[in-house]
Amino acid sequence: MSKTTQLEILVGAFMAAGFVALFFLAMQVSNLGTVNSGDAYRITARFDNIGGLKAKAPVTLAGVEVGRVLDIYFDSKDFRAVAVLGIYSQYNQIPDDTFAKILTAGLLGEQYVGLDPGGSESVLKEGSEIAVTQSALVLEEVIGQFIYGKAQEGAN
């Protein structure tokens, strides 16, 4: 009888360890533990060029992650890209004249949205739109401008 119990315990421990490992993968390794889109309000920001920005990229304010990019689509009326940002609801005091820009982590890293708070009294709410944005830095354009500038200098 004790042999049976032993077997049951071992198999039970095996199943438990397996499920703990799965839980660990969900909560500790993946983003399931960090994203809680239910507790976020959505704002939009229009950019001339989003570069390599992708959905789920972080949104930071003073370097702290305050939200995620939920969706990116193209507005065919004004030919600009619209990024829908989900801001975690505890950050509900962000001024509505905040400036959004697309930044790059390191020289070759992932792109993310950085917010620069303004000085307005009213705050961003569900559905607000950020008016002032700065597009992504596209390396080819920067280099192109640099070379064009040098050529101009040489001509003068």
Add this chain to the structure above:
Amino acid sequence: MITWLATLGRAGLASAARLGRANLLMLAMWGGLPAMLRRPRLLLDQMFSVGVLTVLIIAVSGVFVGMVLGLQGYYILSRFGAEATLGVMVAASLVRELGPVVTALLFAGRAGSALAAEIGLMKSTEQLSGLEMMAVNPQHRVLTPRLVAGILSMPLLAAMFTTLGVYGGWFVGVGLLGVDDGTYWAQMQSQIDWHEDVLNGVIKSVVFGVVCTWIAIFQGYDCVPTSEGVSRATTRTVVHSSLAVLGLDFVLTALMFN
């Protein structure tokens, strides 16, 4: 030339027949499911020999694979000054590929070969015939619990492998090479997606569980009931399972991650 063609044709027909028998066997095993659920004890025994006994090799391999990933990843990433993404590299390769695939290969070697040998020996010592003559369906009684145990065990084993691998990489990267602890986990969490990476990895390992266990059971059940036949069945189990896992992995990866 003609004999050569004839041999080829015979081999083709034999393979087709084997494939057919394997499918019929699979159907027959599913038929045993209700009877097995009434006797969970049968499953318990098989969970032990298929799952619990495979944990050790999975755990040890997981830790070492993770440590190697940590070491190699660190040296490559540090050339680009991107050591911060070590956690992502370790976790992504484990969750998506190495976890399910290496677990399945080890499973085929440890549990699959044991299953094939056990069933083959039961066949060659007439135990399966004996059950049949005792009016007990050996496919339902002997094979179904083994199949279910294999399918249940594989994703759990793969999850253990991946988890221990992530910790192995953490031990080398953070513990020995000085990557920041917070960065290791934070980068991992921001880049690994629950649905796209983890769940797809779990789906992979369930598929591998079905395939590896099925191959092992079929090879054991279909073997020539002699000692040579059993040894061939064991070898074939490992070879066929490994090839099937690697081939399927490519197909599944292509389907899942486009």
Add this chain to the structure above:
Amino acid sequence: MSPNPATTDILVRIRGLRFNRGSKVIFDGVDLDIPRGGVTAIMGPSGTGKTTLLKLIGGQLRPDAGTIEVDGLNVHALSTRDLYRLRIRMGMLFQSGALLTDLSVFDNVAYPLREHTRLNPSMIRKLVLLKLEAVGLRGAHHLMPAQLSGGMARRVAMARAIALDPMMIMYDEPFTGQDPISMGVLVRLIRRLNDAADISSIVVSHDVKETLSIADLAYVISDGRVIEAGSPHKLNASENPSTRQFIDGLPDGPVAFHYGAPALDADLFEDAP
């Protein structure tokens, strides 16, 4: 399901049985009757398909032609469910014993009881110990099959075969590879179980002396046919050269010593192909 009254004294009736394995003909028109209540021996040289015959009777193999009726039921026309119901009433003793190696002797004998009855554990225990007592192995109930000698394993298998009080037991080569003592034990046990429990027994064997010593009726099979049938006494007095060769164990006769081959000198002096 009720047995045909005309067949009540015949338990197993085989008519026109044909069976091929690949291109090899194993049975070519076998007619056999096995009466109720006795020990029937089926003898023949190795490789004549005696084990195959038992598997055909048990419904594990399908004949290419002919019918096999057991207790009035055509074995190969039964549904799976009815076949399994019939098998509960058949016991079979395999050459190797076919004990389940992961269960103890006790659990092996209890297996069919647990499988097919709803008896409570104490009842099962009593029955198992009684069955083991009948084969003289009550003291070995805690051993594992690997700890048993070949003869003991066969006796345990016998206890298991009679666990459900079947109407018949089929013995597949029960005497092969036994020392004289355990051979004697098995011989007497088969007869005793047959008479005590009113079971019909079919013994398939090539051990002529032992088998004939307990058989009521014997068949000799050779080349896929029944070549001789009758009481052991009649068989011993048979004039049929094939039967004589088999019973007396002569090296050469109708069953040739040499496997079919071209003439020796032709084979030896032929250039290698």
